[in-house]
Amino acid sequence: MDASDIEKDLTEILHTEEEILAKLEELALRIEADYEGKDLLVVGVLKGAVMVMADLARSFSRHVEMDWMAVTSYGSGTKSSGVVRILKDLDTDISNRHVLIVEDIIDTGLTLTWLVSNLESRKPASVEICTAFRKPDAAKMAVPVKYVGFDIPDEFVVGYGLDYAEKYRNLRCVATLAPHVYS
Ligand code: 5GP
Ligand code: MG
Numbered sequence: 001m002d003a004s005d006i007e008k009d010l011t012e013i014l015h016t017e018e019e020i021l022a023k024l025e026e027l028a029l030r031i032e033a034d035y036e037g038k039d040l041l042v043v044g045v046l047k048g049a050v051m052v053m054a055d056l057a058r059s060f061s062r063h064v065e066m067d068w069m070a071v072t073s074y075g076s077g078t079k080s081s082g083v084v085r086i087l088k089d090l091d092t093d094i095s096n097r098h099v100l101i102v103e104d105i106i107d108t109g110l111t112l113t114w115l116v117s118n119l120e121s122r123k124p125a126s127v128e129i130c131t132a133f134r135k136p137d138a139a140k141m142a143v144p145v146k147y148v149g150f151d152i153p154d155e156f157v158v159g160y161g162l163d164y165a166e167k168y169r170n171l172r173c174v175a176t177l178a179p180h181v182y183s
């Protein structure tokens, strides 16, 4: 497999690395202003949010704590079911903490709706959501997301943490996959 193989699998680049980084800088500034004088715990949702978390966190000029959760949402193929199971829970007690969930993408909103209510049951001071991407046309549940990077069309995308069968997470851009990949 040569280095260009991965690019042959892409149809359209929706957002380049430069665009994504610039957007996360903007979001980081807003978040810093909103949380001024408050402690902040950012919670990344594994595995997809790894890249977002790394770039967002490094855009802050303040202290933040980072923790991680891994959840799985059962469903057929590329759609989530809303039935969520925790694979890895937080290491941190979030009671009375300001929690910011960091997500890669919101599609139906089912996973996040579940996650927010799970975290709220632990009595944090606040819970807000930051997502790099959102598909407004796919929403089944209205999730109040305070910080959104980009709204994208209702198409399956990969890259920048997002996978197809565990591949393509390491792409720097976000792109749609060519039909030959699925067949
Ligand atoms: P939701 O519960 O909002 O439908 O989906 C949440 C999860 O499904 C996301 O965190 C992500 O892991 C996965 N997902 C949703 N849409 C896409 C997509 O277009 N591409 C990829 N690779 N994963 C997606
Ligand atoms: Mg995710």
Ligand code: MG
Binding pocket: 162, 163, 164
């Ligand atoms: Mg996935």
